[in-house]
Amino acid sequence: MSLIVQKYGGTSVGSIDKIKAVAGRVIEYHEEGNQMVIVLSAMAGQTDGLIGLAGEVVDEPDPRELDVLISTGEQVSVALLAMAIKSMGHDACSLLGFQAAIYTDDSYGRARVHNIETERIKKELEKGRIVTVAGFQGLDDHGDITTLGRGGSDTTAVALAAALNADVCEIFTDVDGVYTTDPNICPKARKMDVISYDEMLEMASLGAKVLMIRSVEFAKKYNVPIHVRSTFSKERGTMVVAETKDMEKVLVSGVAYSKDEARITIRKVPDKPGIASRIFEPVFKARILVDMIIQNTSEDGLTDLTFTVAKSDFYKTMELLRGVAQEIGAEKVLGDENIAKVSIIGVGMRSHAGVAKKMFGALAKEGINITMISTSEIKISCIVEEKYTELAVRVLHEVFGLDDEE
């Protein structure tokens, strides 16, 4: 008998018929003798609908109350799934964040799970029940409802799998696994059988939307194997697991991209110690995430500072920076929204040289100019003009031998 945690996303429970289909699937596992804990997202569109409702009340809704509001989405799906399972003759029981004892900090809208008390879930499992658990939500130390941020149900599932010491955490989604790159722009993308936590983290943070980053961090920390697979088929998907020796044989495992990038340059900044922190202070204060930062070599005591932010933060950041530039006597602030980030990822890079050279060469051959570069142990990212994104992805996918040759 295995203990299996499964998570179904919003599109997988997007209608009553789909919920019934999930119920049928869960029951099959249960009849094979497995203990089942099912984590659900809100039905597709629900969360956005609720956020829209709050937006009609006030432009910036109170974060605590917003969490009370949007956590109803998952409450609806777990109740409906439990009803469906019971109507098919199996016992089931829904649990919300406060009942499943999923405790978090009090950062409303992006809370972090700090512990789970599993007594209640275990008691229900021991009664032979299939337990449906509301994803995305928890309870803070004040006894208030929190939510974990977009895609938070993935984290709920992985955290529960860790706390329950489950045999596997299966993430059901509308794609059939993790791909070497986005199949929508590269038809030769291949489904990966296996990927390491670290690679998945890079893939996720670089724009692949299969798993929420925090859920992968959690899985890595507690060594929970994740199986990413399709709700609509029985095919094996992709296993996300701890790194193995075999993985290092592959130079590059995947190509990721993100168009949600904008670049800002402050020209001719007087180059004094502490100037960078002076420039970024208002940006960090506004909770804007800065990704890549480049400071050019100083000429005549003046330097150029370039960095990237998410497109949605572009205008606010430009505004903040114009103020700063004036104060510190910089020449001007330039912005560019028409950029994208293209990255190659692979644990094999650690032990192989020449990967960067091969990447830059391949892009250059197609006339794609690289304006910024950042690297880590297992990834290289390049900023290119946005219009070259698809081409760059396909070129890199081919040159690193990822193309499906079938």
Add this chain to the structure above:
Amino acid sequence: MSLIVQKYGGTSVGSIDKIKAVAGRVIEYHEEGNQMVIVLSAMAGQTDGLIGLAGEVVDEPDPRELDVLISTGEQVSVALLAMAIKSMGHDACSLLGFQAAIYTDDSYGRARVHNIETERIKKELEKGRIVTVAGFQGLDDHGDITTLGRGGSDTTAVALAAALNADVCEIFTDVDGVYTTDPNICPKARKMDVISYDEMLEMASLGAKVLMIRSVEFAKKYNVPIHVRSTFSKERGTMVVAETKDMEKVLVSGVAYSKDEARITIRKVPDKPGIASRIFEPVFKARILVDMIIQNTSEDGLTDLTFTVAKSDFYKTMELLRGVAQEIGAEKVLGDENIAKVSIIGVGMRSHAGVAKKMFGALAKEGINITMISTSEIKISCIVEEKYTELAVRVLHEVFGLDDEE
């Protein structure tokens, strides 16, 4: 400084604009120095929508899960109201059943409040916050969500007012008070300034839909004054309070009616001891509520037994009774759905004779035949043909001097 509990029903919070209007109204009270606890129903239509969703999953949804599902309606309204209040510069905090510590038994769908721990609410009030509390929902001893049945938010409000020892419990609704009868069928109906708990109980159980019966029982038990008034005006409504000497001076306070009645007769039942309980056993087992019961005098050892049930229970009861009739050797089962109950209510009846005679005479004068009668200390109910309902109400309203003479 007073502590005021207010309850706003579904139509009062039926849109974002209405929620903002409620916020404005609540803030006025708060600015006058009152501590405010606001109980809300779900936005109009929400609960029915959720029940419909459950109905798509299965004809008879699991009661526990149905409560998890439908309790989201109130969760949405309290979050939105708290947001609206905060956006207007006042501090607010929403609390759900489990947070407000409203404990009930585990009769899902019709749970009864058994106690409320007020620490959390008091803590929030002491911080100067307006507290919005989800009506209709509570938590049972297993830590599971329960709901209190249709109109349960009234009970939440009264129970909170009792537990908090509030100065008054104001029930805001889409009518401006309790009327001597339904103004839709009797244009001369008058708004009452005051009504006793017992009269209100009779009015409510006899078809006047202003307050949920259980909330009035609760108010009577803990002597909580209820002020029933309109969300859309500032006029005084009707006070529901303990009986006073003055009230007895009025013979009849109101006229109620219900068309939700059906009559069933079992003809020629062998009249043996225990036969009535034999007949009603399957009906009670099916949780069908029997209202009036009449057993005719026995002739030749045979008797006729007549009783009324709600229209919605009519077919099921007929089916059950046909089975019983065969078993016990009764002649046949007759049914009639075209009946209504018309009642007069008043604490004055206790000390005045001749009320019944006056009632029967007034109906007879209009050619309205009475087929069943039941009485209590403070009410007399007659079953009449359904088509005479409106006429009977108007006649009784006039004859007992309730008509508005303005």
